[in-house]
Amino acid sequence: MLPPKEFLKGVKPFNLLNDDELDLIIKASTVDAFEEGEIVFEKNEKLKDIYIIFSGNIGLYDGEKLIDIARKGDILALSEEISENTAIALEESICYIIPKKTLKEIFKKNKKFEEFFKYFEEREFKKLKEREVFVEDLFYKPIKEVIVKKPVTCTATTPIRSAVVEMELNKVGSIVVVDDEMKPIGILTNTDLRKFIIHGSSSQEPVAPYMSKHPICIESNKPVFEAYSEFLKRGINHLIITENGKVVGVVTPKDILSKLEPASSVIVQSRKILKSSNFEELKIIHSSLKTGVAKLALRGAHFYELSSMISNVYDSLVTKVIDLSKKDFENSFGKLPNFVWVSMGSAARREQIIAADQDNAIICEKKDSLQKFASIVNERLDEVGIPKCPGNYMASYWCKNVEEWKELFRYWFNNFDPESIRKLTIFLDMRPTYGDFKLFDEVFDDVYNLVTPQALRQLAHDAITITPPSFGLFKKRVVDIKKQGIYPITNAVRVLAFEVGIRERNTKSRIEKLMEIGVLSDKLAKNVLNTYEFLQDLRLKLQALEVVTGRKIGNEIDLNEMDKLEETMLKESFKIISDFQKFVKGKYRV
């Protein structure tokens, strides 16, 4: 094999190509070398080729400013038609140069390859990754790992009554009919029993005439996906698992789903919350929920789907804790005044991921004993596993009546000191979770009237102060995805949403509304949505690892530990945030 082929095979997405397609690419390519300081391409140059770096380092410049360094295996000019930056070799560098024309020819033959470029161009980062996640473990385990119970068997001459008693005792929906070598000759299921009820005369009849003959069997070492496709293909509900032809178990689609889908365990656990009546139990449920969600995240579930699920679970947990506490409290101290429990921050936006702190407050008619009650609830939430907020943004500190809240907002909106801006970024995202929601509306109807152009400018200014990192300038290539990626988006989107009175709190919904009414162009909105999900996915994965391994991981990512494709996507994401911030800057002249 020609060495270039070896090299290309190791570079995504060229690993998707077969030998003939790789040959075509190699035929059309040039291997070029650049001296230190030599220009590879200039800004605004029409890019007819893509550049795959084989050795050396190539710097990307925006004017004089070095914004990124591309290294071995990186691809330059992958999606842009006109170069956005000037590329200069920072040391002696060698590139494989491939005409885009040739890539397009290959698109016709190789759908996956084409899709890769399409998704990349549209910043559909999620889809680029999808393929990899799937292969991992989901369906590739041997089916025997799914077997839950020992097989329940009988022989062809067993009286039907005895067979049914056996099924009932073992709580199974089928019994395997075997010969004297334990080889299956039939299966009797609940469905088969209908035949007996219609045609049978005595419960002492043997099972043989009523069983389904030639039952579907699968050897125990076959992968789960083969078993699963048997279910789908044949529409059966019981699959006999054999080892060397002998029955070792029966598997149902439910067994597969519950083993392979932590989602179902999450659903089961969250139902338990509703039934639970003590904090000890809630704590256990919460911890297994965290694990379930973490597993889902590691299996490739995405942020938008997961966060809404987590959000619901979190709400029911909070509701339950308040309910139980309220009963206790009112038993001892009498009835509490009318109040609404609100969530702030990511909980308010329905964006929390696994390990969210408490962020809550109370809006009430009159305070009375509510403050005392609030500190009990904060304590209890901490006990069941939702840790206290280190910044004390909790109901025990933030328990105020409607007038006080209005007054606070009025103050914050009129005094543009850093503290007020900070408070606004926290308290503008509020969502009622328990109690009398009217109290919340009362406060927020007022808030929307307080929004002034000056206030928006201040908030916009705050939203763009943290800019995405430039890479290559630091030896340590570490980024805080929460601080440098997620917050800038959340904060800027909030400002835009408040300006036009969008009442949604969820960042995704806000962006979609902003796109709908034309504040954001379709392209920018879609790019920001994809970027936001990509960054949240990364963070979700970090948190999931934290839950599963028990190690403290945090929100920092080391680019040196990422795979090339992810690294490229991360860099693209920061470019989009930069564009988005430029848009905000221009709009509010900050």
Next chain:
Amino acid sequence: MTLRKTNFAVIDLETTGLKKGDEILAIAIVPMTGVKIYPGEVYYSLIRPKKFKFETCKFHGIDPKMLKDAPEFSEVAKIIYSNLSKKILVGYSVDFDYRILRIHLNREKLDLECKTLDVANLEYMISEIFGTPAKYEELTFESIAKKYGLEVKYRHNALSDAFITAQIFQNQLLKLLKHKIDSTAKLFEIYDESISRKIRFFC
């Protein structure tokens, strides 16, 4: 002639042995212009010898069966000649390959007259420029390739060896350009001197 515009042909042969009378079994030619390599214009052919020596199989790994349908040298002589003439030949121990090629081409009444550059000699020359002359073991094909971060997986496959040689040469050209050696005249002047020193040094 500036180096950046010079046409090179990086070659590698597999032969039945290392003596003058030995025959070519495979040839690979990788064309370069300046520092650019053109993988699409690579020429490669197996060649059916008149006599086949089984004992050298272990070096070149060419199975006699593979040669059954290969052309004889006379059939590909012209195309090989046109791929090489007027170019500077580059290779590892290129002078041996050049000599064998000339003998083969002469039999077909083709007279090949080329300058040659041996990447091992070039490497020695570069090491001199940088102040520490390379030791003998630093000048093997594998160590030079490794120095430039190139992986040698299929040694003694003419095509793969020629390509890696081209990539070595590409890196060497960058080093030369950095030291303002940017024309063939300048290059050969220093190269020839360096070779004579190298011979004295190693012999």
